Amino acid sequence: MQRFDAIVIGGGLVGAAIAHGLAREGLAAVMLDEGDVAFRASRGNFGLVWVQSKGAGAPHYQRWTRRSADEWPALAAELAKKTGIAVGHQRPGGLHLCLGEAEFAERRDRMERMRREAGNFGFEYRMLDYRDVADLLPGLGPAVSGASWTPYDGHANPLKLLRALHQSFVDRGGRYMPNTKVSDAAAAAHDFRIATAAGEIAAPKVVVAAGLGNAALASRFGLDAPVKPERGQILVTERAQTLLPMPTTTIRQTEEGSIMLGDSQEDVGFDTSQKAAVMQVIARRAVLSFPWLRELQIVRAWAALRVMPPDGLPIYDQSERFPGAFTVNCHSGVTLAAAHANLLAPMIAADALDPSLDLFSAKRFDVPVAA
């Protein structure tokens, strides 16, 4: 039997961020990953490190997201230094474009609500009119009524991020086991054993971070992870000269020059097929926002499944039945990568989640049975 300090199940952005963080804390960890046959949001996402839309009605989520965005420069610098991989993180602020007055009014109400709910923590935002936005982004379409802006937002290259997290983990002595699907485990407090093709592995700590796989796996460890798939489709244009100095919620220019157009939110189960009608909606909105986009060729498009908790907020728990088992679930694994690596992993290493994360427990879904 091979013994480790921690087993991480899942090698997507969530598992890899935690594994990287645990290895940095000095733990001998192993990361088990099902591989290419699994659904992998980490390879199909939009790459935003996005704060401004997160946490209306849930200020603890806004705070956690902001903390992650604040940790991002340190994570990017550390990964570049340790692995030589620049993950392309930029934080120029971000815009949410509104088409028409109704969208603008709705957005203003939402942003003001978030400012109120932030209390002393603060929430810096501005509602910009057409002229303000046109000064920031060239070639703005007349259909744009304005935008919300915050300084907190940014973006990165999510594939380089995933690669860098894996490399950093392995460089620190972590063991990566690809093509290893976990379907069963023997669980006891601080004693977890998993059979793999390479023999049994054991550790006093396990982190269930298998994306959509968590829904079936969590109960084996006395945990609950009621995540469901939500499909998102993305279009990518050919490369262009640098035109967009900051990302918007659904249009961003990559470091290499491509313009990414996203991304739908579809409740279609595990169907990863692309739909022309949805792609048309994405393209139409993009061209209304920037008519010059019409001139660019679409060179790639894909659909991928988000890992969606019922209320859209992350789920973090340590098992009460089997202490030492943790679960981590979220639908913003790029944005929260820095919080997972720099804040959550040290808590898991120390065997105790900070009480500030209590509101992220899956207990919030427990409904009292009427007497």
Ligand SMILES: Cc1cc2nc3c(=O)[nH]c(=O)nc-3n(C[C@H](O)[C@H](O)[C@H](O)COP(=O)(O)OP(=O)(O)OC[C@H]3O[C@@H](n4cnc5c(N)ncnc54)[C@H](O)[C@@H]3O)c2cc1C
């Ligand atoms: C269209 C789209 C756009 C998005 N845009 C953004 C964005 O702009 N910003 C942002 O922050 N987030 C975005 N996301 C979300 C982000 O991609 C996810 O939150 C993140 O990738 C989730 O990572 P994960 O590791 O939990 O899941 P996954 O990436 O799905 O990885 C799960 C891993 O677990 C493995 N696995 C599954 N089951 C098992 C098992 N039983 N045993 C072993 N291994 C297993 C799989 O092989 C897989 O590698 C987007 C997602 C989509 C789909």
